[in-house]
Amino acid sequence: MTASRLATGGSAIDRSHPIRFSFDGATVHGFAGDTIASALLAGDVAVVGRSFKYHRPRGIWGAGVEEPNALVDIGGLRATPNTRATTEPARDGLVARSVNATPSALADRNAFLDRFARFIPAAFYYKTFMWPEWHRFEPRIRAMAGLGKVDADWASPGTADQVNHHCDVLVVGAGPAGLAAARLAADAGLSVTLVDDQQNPGGSLGHRAGEIDGKPAAAWIAETVAALASAGHLILPSTTAFGIYDHNLVGLNQRHFDGRPDTLWRVRPRRIVLATGAIERPLPFANNDLPGILSADAALAYLRRHAVLVGRRIVVATNNDSAYETAGALAEAGAEVRLVDLRRDGTPNAPANVRLIKGRALASASGKLRVDGVTLDDGTKLDADCVLISGGWTPTIHLFGQAKGKLAWSEARAAFLPGDPVDGIAVVGAAAGAVSLSEVFAGAGTAVASLGQTKAALPPRSTGPEATGGITAAWPLPGSKGRIWIDYQNDVTVKDVELAARENFVSVEHLKRYTTLGMATDQGKTSNLPGLALMAGITGRTVPEVGTTTYRPPFTPVPLASFAGARVGELMAPVRRLPLENVHRSSGAVFQEYGGWLRPAHYGGNADSERSIADEARRARQSVALFDGSTLGKIEVIGLQAAAFVDFLYYNTMSTLKPGRCRYGFMLSENGVVFDDGVLVRLDEQRFVVSCSSSHVAAVHARLEEWRQDRFGHGAVYIHNATSDMATLTVSGPNARKLLEMLELGLSLDDADLPHMAIGHGIYAGDEVRIARVSFTGDRSYEISIRADRAEPLWAQLRQAGQTFDAVVIGLEALMILRAEKGFIVIGKDTDGTTLPHDLGVDGPRTKRQTEFVGRRSLFTEEASRDNRMQLVGLTVPQGEAPLPTGAHGIKRIDGRLRSQGFVTSSYQSPTLGRPVALGLIERGAARHGETIDIQHLGKISKATITAPCAFNPAGDRLHA
């Protein structure tokens, strides 16, 4: 190939703006308006990449999204791997590297693999992985796998915008069909959005002849676009409609060339017009993958758009009429052109200065790093520095297929066309099998008329010479000689498809998985149809009988950044924050996430955190501790049937609770499993507060709503989640009451007035406060709830008053130790998805309750009554030993085999007791207190003795101390 840039012409390039970039370290010159591919071709760079499996040298095939070979990694700020050189604009200073090639595409050191090709047929790696010792090969295989390289140091320059958009009609594709349809729809009074993946509108009219309404195509394109734009319709160039999802949501990815990340559009149009064009197919002949063998249509595009003449001595091989325009144009541009048409009859006339050879096909191509000639099927040899192929056109019906559109096989077009229409979607132009501009415009007119608008406008008229669509199918044939490539990107040959058929992978989906036909970045845009047509030939079926693989988004690769949008970093899963977060930070709190909340784990900074936690837990028992419990659920249940409602929702009877009192209880799931635990507060006859676990508020709230609406009715109760309305500050310890007495709270703290499990109402600095005597530590505790925005002065005064008592501020880690010392459980940690309430020692309601509650029936199954259920226990270790690892299993030996009999759920070193404390779920545990069992962790066995869950102050008098 001796490609070159012509001195004049090129509708897309701006010769006054020369640019330079690097490819595999070499400098490439071009002009603004070039793609990387057109600039490489202009510089006569033949080898631009290496094939996936055999590392065969590969050149540019196409001029658009279908490109299987010319993939490059773009470096720098907007680094992108596996970019198609044919769609990537060349930019000054850009750094591009070939993929799958070391050190360069031209001198790739893995090129030797091609000589072993017959030892690595389709499914070679699948079979290798089934060898017993495949791990020996794994590192080498992994090193060779994949195409482009991801830059590990790459950091996003920003987040991608995401736009939601609505319109009457979304037109995908701004070629002749799309432009005509958009204009017709706009003239009929509909709001139109027109998207196209090219930077400039026009589609095939950018390089194929056409005269419309008496004007040159370029003038008609400019006029149509101007009319749409001035009427306020949205036109998005460089934007790919990559997917149609349920209910006709269309995903668009819009590129920018100013350093911004791409923009994702979610469009909800009333109607969709697909004007997505068609893609040219290769022809089957031996060595049809050599560099210098291109799509004929691509060569015409490079000539007319970029003034690049792809060769001097060109062979054009075809089975259809479309290559004739290409052959004529190349001859006119000065190349020697031989046009080989496999059809004997019914061909168009030979273009001027083109030698037409009828009734012949290519048998093979020759050359090493680029093609140097071809041999016809009669043995004739032709010299060539470039071979152009047109094997017919495959309509781009991916989006129609994604929308679950059925395809219909057309023998006349040798292609699948859209079949029965899909609601809300019309397909026009080459995507619908139209060839001439007259057909294209007539189809656009029909499609827009079908949108149901009364105001009809006339479609444009084609006034120039018309393209014809004559074709004789030329599919790859079984038993062909030589290495005939079907899928360039995945190195799938005719022999690989034959092997798949022999091994009975004849379904088209199996063929794809077995050979990788149609996978990877190009998704088989040039290879799928030839591959399945070959399978049809091998298995004696027709092409429609073989069918296509399922069309799935995306049509072309979309950056993950587009899908992520702003949902990156902290915004990926935003944490909930305490009203007093900043106050805690200035007190040296170290924050961690607990169940979606960012909470102080402990205070005293990061240094020696274990000691800080132990100090907090020890001092909390000695005098008094302050703790921010604002995350605790506060869901109000209000209404005439509130008492009946909480009775139904709770395992425990709650309607007997007196106003002003609290009761601890479980909520179960309908399968009887403990779902949440917590304290229910009764404010008055018709008003309760569900104080559920911090991380469970949303789930409990949803459950209350569901039962309210589904069982009790909208008017029976009202539910209000007031969790974040109020901050809850907890004072706990032997000196808790003394500390509170130093504050002016406007209520009596006398135990007769405010006993354990009661609430009181006070006023602090003019704001109502609710004080609940509930305890998660086992010590006398007061939970003070106050408006979240007024919590800071109260907290400050609690700390101030606390100085008198050597009060300690504790984080969640110390609280976990305190509650474990008492045997208080955390649902989901000390329970699992099988734990029933009686497994936790709470059997009363199960045996006594007569009224209905959630999960009731499930407590009386065989499974619920099994005598070897896992039950909550405490576990102690021999003196001097370290705490048990959480998750370690209690084991026993049955017939010489180790078997689990439960596991450790919580385990801490108790600074107050001076020994480890642990909780666990152990088989029959409640009846085995005092028994010593084996505990296994990572192969090591230690001893533990089963005890009651409560290790500290079992008498419970500290609650009142």
Add this chain to the structure above:
Amino acid sequence: MQLFPCPFCGPRDETEFHYGGDAGNIRPDGADVPIDRWADYLYLRTNPKGTAREIWVHMTCGEFFVMERDTVSHKVLSSAALGGEHAA
């Protein structure tokens, strides 16, 4: 992404909704409900191919409602508040 018609808010993206199970899966009350009946209530689902009547909740307004949709074509046939009035 499907568009579901909340009877209270109109068409909204499916990501705003949660599935709530088969409509008409009536809860049997009592500790002595036959165990097979209880197991059916807990676990047996019709999983129809075609028209399905389902409970959904629109999380942004918190309302549960009944929606009829086709599990093959994903066409929404109707949606109605639990009270019964039609909205789709």
